[in-house]
Amino acid sequence: MNTFYTFTDKERQNLTTALLRNPHNPYSDYPSFKDFIDTLAVSAAFETNLGKVCNDIVSDRKDNGNHVHILGNCPIDLELPQLDLDNPVSHKYEAKLTFVGEGFMALISQLQRAPLFSYESRNDGDYFTDLVSFNKFKGKKTGFTDGDLIYHSDRSYHPVRADYVSLLGLHVSENELIYTNYMDTKEIKKHLSASAIETLSKDIFETEVDDRSKENNMAWSSSAVHSILLNDDQIRYQDTFTRPLDINNLEATQALLELKHAMSKAAKLRHMVMKGEMLIFGNQTGIHNREWIDVKDADAGRKRWLLKTYSFENIDKATKYKSWATKEDSLCIRDN
Ligand SMILES: [Fe+2]
DSSP: OOOSEEOOHHHHHHHHHHHHTOOSOTTTOHHHHHHHHHHHHHHHHHHSSHHHHHHHHHHHHHHHOOOEEEEESOOOOSSOOOOOTTSHHHHHHHHOOOOHHHHHHHHHHHHHTOOEEEETTSGGGOSSEEEOOOGGGTTSSSSSSSSOEEEEOTTTTSSSOOSEEEEEEEEOOTTSEEEEEEEEHHHHHTTSOHHHHHHHTSSOEEEBOOHHHHHHOTTOOBOOOBOSEETTTEEOOBTTTEEESSTTOHHHHHHHHHHHHHHHHSOOEEEOOOTTOEEEEESSSEEEEEEEEEOSOHHHHHTOEEEEEEEOSSHHHHHHTGGGBOSSOTTEEOOO
């Protein structure tokens, strides 16, 4: 799909220089890192195109109902380690010594007035996580493996879910075609009957917890009961994980089958995130997947590294979920 905005080389270089001045580490001192970015955002909004680009994205969501945007030629770190896939998170802490990508993602969130948040149980509450192929999750039910990934909303089992997910390409092999695809709820609904929409809007479904999330909370196997379709054309669904609470509920099973048919028919947006590209998509306005379309060198495919953030749509939404946050940090979400 088309890029929403591509930064000029000059813009990218200027932003990189500004972001490199941040003396704080986002993994060991996020509050100070974030303070620096918030100050930078004030000048960046006036001195660069960035403020206008962020405002235009927010308007495009509100006015046109578009929830997928791509930014090209974004600032990323000039030196990037090749992560050890046996333990990529601790290796990142040791080997990633600059934080341009993290700063850029924080800056975009600040200028969109869409606060980043983290999960306490994921990487100890880091605001920047990595989409990489962990060796230990090979063949498991989680996004942190290689190969295809079913259509889903991130954390569909959790009461607190991101409104938007951002992915920034750090290591990407251009030869291996790995796509992120998005299907909007409005498109899915075009292929659903009124009665299926009514049934899918009832609290009669549940979603199983994925393997990586279970790793940190073995007691948690499933979500609370929920509906699949939510207000404002939003969706809470993870293919093959979301199912009727009562397997004998024929109405629910039929509606789920109709949803699967609608997913097959619905229009999709498809994009391969390249190095230096940022893909921002709605996590509840639609569902997304990953497809290894044409990967000739699986090892090169497995080395793909995208930096990832979760954000709320606006500050009000962040306030709404405060009761789920840790005592220390109002934007770090607990599992229970
Ligand atoms: Fe995802």
